[in-house]
Amino acid sequence: MTVSEDFASETGQFRGELLAHCYRMLGSADEAEDLVQETYLRAWRSYAGFEGRSSMRTWLYRIATNVCLTAIERRGRRPLPSGLGAPAEDATAPVVAGPEVPWLQPLPDALLAAEHSDPAAVAVSRAGIRLAFVAALQYLSARQRAMLILRDVLKWPAADVADLLGTTTTAVNSGLRRARSQLAEAVPAEEQIAEPADRDLQALLDRYAAALASADGRALAELLRADVTLEMPPQLTWFSGRETVVEFVATRFFTERGALLPVAVVANGQPAIAIYRREPDGRYLAHAVQVLTITGGAVGRIVSFIGAGLFASFGLPAECGDDGQCSREGQGGESG
Secondary structure, three states: OOHHHHHHHHHHHHHHHHHHHHHHHHOOHHHHHHHHHHHHHHHHHHHHHOOOOOOHHHHHHHHHHHHHHHHHHHHOOOOOHHHOOOOEOOOOOOOOEOOOOOOOOOOEHHHHHOOOOOHHHHHHHHOOOOHHHHHHHOOOOHHHHHHHHHHHHOOOOHHHHHHHHOOOHHHHHHHHHHHHHHHHOOOOOHHHEOOOOOHHHHHHHHHHHHHHHHOOHHHHHHHEEEEEEEEOOOEOOEEEOHHHHHHHHHHHOOOOOOOEEEEEEEEOOEEEEEEEEEOOOOOEEEEEEEEEEEEOOEEEEEEEEEOHHHHHHHOOOOEEOOOOOOEOOOOOOEOO
8 A cells, every 4th residue: 555545544534524524614615625724734634744643533633723724814704694793674775795705605515425334434524514613703813713713523541632632621611611601692502402313303494495596485484483683695684583583484485386496405404495487588586595593493593695606505506497307416316
C-alpha cells in the first residue's frame, strides 16, 4: 500500500463528520466543504510526522478546528433574518433584500453519509446540526463555538479542549457556561422537536406538500402553529404569526393550483421541502429549499432558502419538465 493509499484509508472515513463539524462552526455548507479540503491538505502534509499519540480522528478534529477558527476571523458570523431585526407586520408590503449579508446556509443530510456507511459515524455527523442550534452558534465567539461543539456535541474532555485552544480547563468551563446560557435562550428543547422518522410527522409533511401543490391556504393554515415564523434568506424581511404567514404565502405564491412543485428532502437533520415554481412555458424551475421545524405536532418555523444554487447539493436538477417529474442526481429515490 502506498502512502497515499494508507492516508486515504486512515482518514477518509471521517470526512462526513468533519464536514458537519466545519458546518457547525461556519454555518455554510459551501465553506465547510472548502475547509474540509484544507483540513485534509494540512493533514496530508503532516501525515509522515503523525506519531499516534492521539487517535487519527482526534488529530483530524484538531486540524479542522484550527482551520475553522482562522476562517471565522476572516468571515465573521452568518445570521438568519430573525437575528437582524423584528418581523414585518404587513404581509402585503414589499420585501427587502439583503444581498450583502453572508447568510446561514442549510446542510443536506445526504452529504454527511456520502463517504462512509458506519452508523456510529453517521450519528456523530448528524448530531448538533439542527438549524436553530447552528444559527444560535453564530452569535458566540469563535472560541466559544469551539468549546461548546467539542464539549457538548463531540463530548471531548475539558482538558483536551483546553489543550487544543491553548488555554486552561478553568477557562474552558467558564466559557462553556456562558455559551450554554446564550444558547438556552435561542434553541428549543429537544423533546419538543419531532424526528423525520416519526409516522405522524410523515403524514404532516405529506399534507404540507399537498397544500403547497394545490395552492390551498386554508389547508396550509391548519398545519401551522399560531406563532409560526417564516424567514426567506437572502430577504431581510420575515414574518411571524399564522395569519400573516398564510396571507403572505397565499398572495405571493398561491396564484394557481400546480404553480408550486414540492419535493421532499432532508436538511440539518430536519424535514425539508425543495420547491420548484412553474414558468409561463410550463417548465418548473428551482426556487427555494424550505427547512421545517416541527414542534407540538405542527410547523413552528419555516426557513425558506431562496436560490437555485442550493439544489445541486441535494441531488436535484435546476429544472423539471412540464410533467412535474424531477429525477434526483446521484442520490436515488423518487421525487414527490
